[in-house]
Amino acid sequence: MNPSIPRRHFLRAAGSLIALPALESLGYRAFAAEKKTTPPKRMLFLGMGFGVTRETWYPDPKQQGAHYVLPEGLQPLARHQQNFSVIQGLTNKFNTEGHWGSTFWLTGANRYGVPGQNFHNSISADQVAAAVLGADTRYGSLHFSTNNGLGDGHGPGLSLAWNAQGKPIAGIESPTLAFHRLFSEEKTSLAERKALFAQQRSILDAVLVDAKRVKRGITKTDADKLDEYLESIRDIEIRISKEEKWSGAPKAKAPMPEPAAGLTGEQQIKAFYDLALAAFQTDSTRVITYRQPVNALLKGFDLKNPVDPHSMSHYALGLSTGDASQLRDKAQSKLLAELLDKLKSIKEADGSTLFDHTCLVFGSNIRSVHSLDNCPTIVSGGASIRLGQHIVLPKDTPLSNLWLTLLQGVGVSAERHGDSTGTLSQLVS
C-alpha cells in the first residue's frame, strides 16, 4: 500500500455521493476477516429529541395494514410508503422524563432502578449490535450527535449510545470531523505509525500505573468510579489494536466530497446522512447512531416569531409553535425520504442495494409535548421486517420489544433487551 496517495484523490471532484458498489472499495476485500458472499447487515438509529405533532404525524389508527392514508407530517415520504412501516403503541414504561427523548430511547432502563443512585442507565441497542456487527470493520460503531442535548429534548447523554456499563458514549458533532475520521489518511508513514502505536501504549501503561496508586485504599464506590477511567483506557487499547490491524490498509476512499465546515440545521443533517451512507458503503462501520439537532433545524425555518425547541414541543396548531412543529415534521420526513432514495440507489456487490441490508429506525422516546406513550416510530430497510405497513400495537407495548425484534432481524442473537417481554410478531416478515 502506498499511503502517500493524495487523500480523496479521485473523488474530490464528485458533486455528491457516487454510487460505488459497496464492499468493492480497496480496503475491505483485503482486510475483512473473511470474504462474505452476502452483504453484511447494518443498523442506523436516528433520534429526533422532542416529539412530533400528534394531530398531523400519526396515521389514523383505524387504518391499519398496507392501506392507510399518509398524514400530512409524513407526506414527503409518500414515494417510499412501501419502504417503511409506522408503528404505534410503543412505550418505554420506566421513563417519566418529559424532556428526555433520547436518554433511554435505545436502552429501556429505569432511571431509579438502582437504589442509592439517582441516575441509572444500561446498554443501548446499537451497542448490543456493535458487539457483533462491528467485529470486522475499522470502527465498531459511529455516533453522530448535537451538542444541544438538553435544549433539543434529547436529555442527558453525549449521543444516543450508552455502553455496557450504562455510561454515555461521546458523539462526533461536526460532519467535517466525522469525514476525516472515516476517510482521511494519516499523514505519517507506516513506520511512524507503528512507533506512535507503541508510544500510545506506553502512555496507557504509564497512566495505569498511576491508576493503581490512586485505587489503593479507596472505597468500593470510588473504585467503581475509577473503573470508568480504566474502562476508557481499555477501550483505547482495543482501538489501537484495531487500528494496528488496519494500519496496513489505507482508509476507504471517500465516496463523497468533504462536507463544508460549520454546517448547521438541515444542511448538517444532510451531511451526516451522507456520511452514514458513505461509512456503510465503504464498510468502515456497520452501526451508526445520530442524535439530531432540533434548535438549529428550527432556525432555518422562515417563521415570523422564532420558536425554541421547547416552546415548539408545547405547540398549539395555528400559532407559531404549531407551525414550527409541523414544519419540523415535514423537514424531517423530507430528509428521511432523501436518505431512503440514496439507500436504494447504492448497489451492493451482489446487485442488491444498501437499503436491503440496512435496518433504519427513526423516532424518539417523546410522543409530543411531554407525552411518553406511543413513541413515534418509523422502521425501514432490511431487518427481516414487514414494510409498507401501519402497525398499531396493543397500548404500552415495550419499546424494547422493537429493539429485540430488530436486533434479531439483523442476526444478533439477543434474548432480551431493556424491559423487553418478547418480539413483535406483527413486524416480523
Place this chain on the structure above:
Amino acid sequence: MKPVCTDSFLLRFSRSGTGSQSGARPLALALWLLWVIPQGGHSAPAAGGATPPAARVDEKHRGFFRDYCVECHGPKKQEGKLRLDEISFALDSVETADRWQKILGQINSGEMPPEDARQPSKIVKSDFLDNLSQTLVHARRTLSDTQGKITMRRLNRREYQNSIRDLLGVRVDVQDLPADGGAGTFDTVGSALFMSSDQFERYLELGRKALDHCFAKLDTGTRFFSIHREPETETNINTLKKIQKVDATQAKYLEWTAAVDQLAALPENQALVAEIRALPTVKAVPSRFYIQWSVRKPEPSPKAFGFSDASEAEFLAGQYAKIRIDKDYISLPHKDTGTYLTLNLGHSLEKIEAGKDWPPGDYLLRVKIGALEDSAPERRFLQVGHADPKNPNSPGASFQHFTTLQITGTVERPQVLEIPVRIDPETPRLIYLRERTGRGKDYKLTTDSLRSTGKGPKPALWIDWLELEGPVQNKPVAGAAKPKPPEPLFQLAGLSKASPQARQTEARQILERFALQAFRGKKAEPEFIDRLMALFETRIQAGESFEIAIRTPLSVILASPGFLYLQELGEEGKPRPLKQLEFVSRLSYFLWSAPPDEPLLELARAGQLNQPVVLAQQIKRMLDSEKSFAFTSGFLTQWLNLERLDLFQFDLELYPNFDDAAKEAARMEVLKTFEHLLRNGGSLTRLLKSDFVMINGLLAQHYGIPGVEGNEFRPVALPKGHERGGLLGMAAILAMGSNGRESSPVERGAWVLRKLLHDPPPPAPANVPQLTRLEGKLLTTRERLAAHQEEPQCSQCHRKIDPIGFGLENFDASGRWRTQDSYFKKGVGKKEWPIDPAGAFYKGPAFRNFAELREIIANSPRRFSATFAEALVEYALGRPVGFTDQALIQQMTQAAEQKNFVLSEYLFALINSREFQSK
C-alpha cells in the same frame, strides 16, 4: 402565553429541598408562622435515625381508591392484574414506587377512572394527585439516597481549566471536553461525572496544548510589548485623500460637460441635440446626454479632461454622490485629533493589532475616548471584540464582543479606559472597537436618518487614541528592579546539549516536581516516573530537543488519574476524618474551583488546618481572593438556573435595549450581589429584599435609576419601597421567567416555589393532555391561564404556581416595570389591560401587589435559608442532598440564623461540619 402544563424547562430536577424544617426556632410575629409549609409527601426526619422513613401516600386517600378504583381493581376484578384495595401505601422499594408512578400516570393522562365510570370531584382529584406526586418525588429521593456517601470526583470542566491555569499560567479552551453533569445535578457531583476514551484523548491533547502555550510564554521571558495608535493619522487622512480625488474628478467632469454644453448651444447643433434628447436612455437619465454626444461628436474629447472615454467620465462622476457620507464624516469638528465611530455606515469600526511575535497572555488596552454631548444616553457604550475567526474579513458582520463599556467622558473631556484583554494562541490578534450595536433600534435609526437627511445617524463616540501593551506582568515599573520571569517550572537552559546522564537526572526531577504539583501534594510512584522517563527517552531518540521531548511525559501527567480525580482514601460504610492534604483540596475546589495554593498546602503539610483560627483565616483569605468568583459563578449559575438566560434570544423589536450586553450585565448583577454579600458579612435575606442594588451604568439605564454611570458594579442605595432590591427585582431572574417576548407567570411562579419558598412543584407530569383551546384568542393572561384550574391534573400544581406568577406581572419579559399589558394576534386584533397583581398564596396569605408579595416571601426567610443550605451542601460535598443531610442542614441554618442569616456563616458551618471533613 401557553395555557399548557407547567414545567421549567431543564429545571426538572429540583435541586432544592426534601423536607421542611422541624425544630427551627419560631421568629416572633413572623408571618410564616401563620402560613404553614405544606407537608405533602415530605416527612420530617427522625433525629439521628440511620435510615430514612419510607415515603407514604396519605392514608386518607384509601377512600379515593375505594370510591373510584376498587370496583375494577379489587377483590372481584383485577383488571390489568392490578389490585388497589391491598396496595401498600408505603413507597419503600423501587418496585412499589414504579407501580405508584404508573397509577399516577394513568390518572394524570385521564385514562383512569374510565370515562363511563364515576368521577371524583375536581378538588378531591387535585388533592389526591398533589399528594401522590409529592410522595413520589420524596420516594425517589429517599430510594436514591446515597446514605452520605461521596463518590470520588473527576475535575469538571471549570475545575480542569482552573487547575491548568494555576499549574501552568495559561488558559485552555474546554469547549472540546464533553459537558459535565446533565442529570440535573451540580457539576461537582462525582457520580454524574463520567469518563470516556474520547475524553481521555482530549485531556492528552489539551494538556499538550497548554504546555506548548506555557513554553511559548517562557521563551519570551520578560519582554514587554506596546503599540500606540493615533487613528486620525490613518483613517481620516485616507478619507480625506479619497474625497480630494473624487472632488478633483468631479471638477474635471464639470469642465468637460460645460464644454459640451457650450457646443450644444450653437444653432447648427440644435437638430442633433433634439435627436439625442429624444433617446429613451437619455429621457430616463438626462446626464447620459454627454455619452451620446460623445458617440456622435469627437469634440470636446473626454481624453482632454483626463478620462479614457465618456463612459468612464460618467462612472467616476457617479462616485461623487456616494462620498457624501465621507464628507459628512470629515466635516465633523474633532477629526484632526481623533476618529468618530459611526453607526452601521461609514467608519463604524476602529482597531488595534497585537504583534505576531507577542506571546499569548494578559494585555491591557487603553482607549482615550469621549461621547458627543448631544448623543443619546443609550448610545454611549463602546464594545470591544474580535471578528469571528471563521469570518475574519468581514469584522462588521461577524463582530463578537467580549466587553461592553459605558462612556462617561466627553469629546472635550475624554476619559482613558483601561480594558484587560486576553490573547490566546487561537484568538485573533486584531482587536476591534465599535459603538454598542445589534440592538433593535440601530437599523431603524440608520434607515430613518438616511431617508430624512441623506446621511447616517450622527456618531455618538469619538476616539482620541488607542494603546495596547503587555504581557501585563512584564510591565517595567519605574525605580523597581527588572521584573523576574515567572517562577521557572522547568529549568531547561542549555539542557539540550547536556550529557545523557545530566539530561536524565534533570528530566526526572522535572517530572517528579511537576507530578507533585499536579497531584496536589501527593507523590507519584517511582514506577510511574520510570515510565514517563521511558517516554521522554523515546522522544529524544526520535530526534526531539529536551524541551520538546519533555512535553510528552508532562502531558501524560495531565491525563493521569492523580490529576483528574480528587482522591480520598476510605472504606465503604466507615466514615473517617479526611487527612489534611485531602481536606485542603476539598476546600479549595469548593471555594475556588481550583487546586490549593502553596500557603494552603504548607498549612496542610504542617497539620495546622485543624486549628479553628487558622482555618477561619484561610477561609476568609480564600473568599477575599478573586478566585472565589469561580464559586459564586459556578454555584449560583447552576443553583438559580441562570443558564436559562441563554436559551432564547430576546425579541429586539420589543426590547431594543435588552441585547446580549444587557443580558450579560443582568446576569452579572446576580453574581455581584451575592459576592458582595458574601465578602462583606451580608445577610442571605438581602436576596429576598434589599435596600440596595449592585448595578453598573448599563443596568441603571435599564432600571431607570438615575445617577449611576460607569462599568463597575457598585452598591447603590434604593429609596424606600422601590421595586428593585432582592432577586425578585432583578432583570436576570425576571427575564428567565419569559420566552423572550412575553412574561411567563408559570415559569416565574414555579421558580419562586422552587428557589425561594422551599416548596418545589413536582416534575411536570408526562402524558397530561395539552390545553390549547384558548390559544390565539384575545384574552388577558389571567383569562388564558384560567384553563389551568379546570382540570385537576393541572390545578394540583397551578393553584400554587400561577398566583405567584401573576403577582410578578408588573415586570415585563425584560424585567422592566409596567402597569399595562397587551396581547396581539394578527387578523384577530389587539387587547390591552391593566396589570392586576393581586392574589393569594395557596392556603396562604393574600397580597394586593408586588410589594406585598415580596414582603410575605421576605418574611419567610427560613424557607429560603433551607433551600440555600441544601443546594450548598450538594455543591460542596458533590452528591445529591438526601435524608442523611437533614441534621447538617439544620445545623447550618440554625448557626446562620443566630447571626441574622449572614451568608458566610453557612459556608463556615458547612466547612466545619463532620460531613465536610470526613470521607
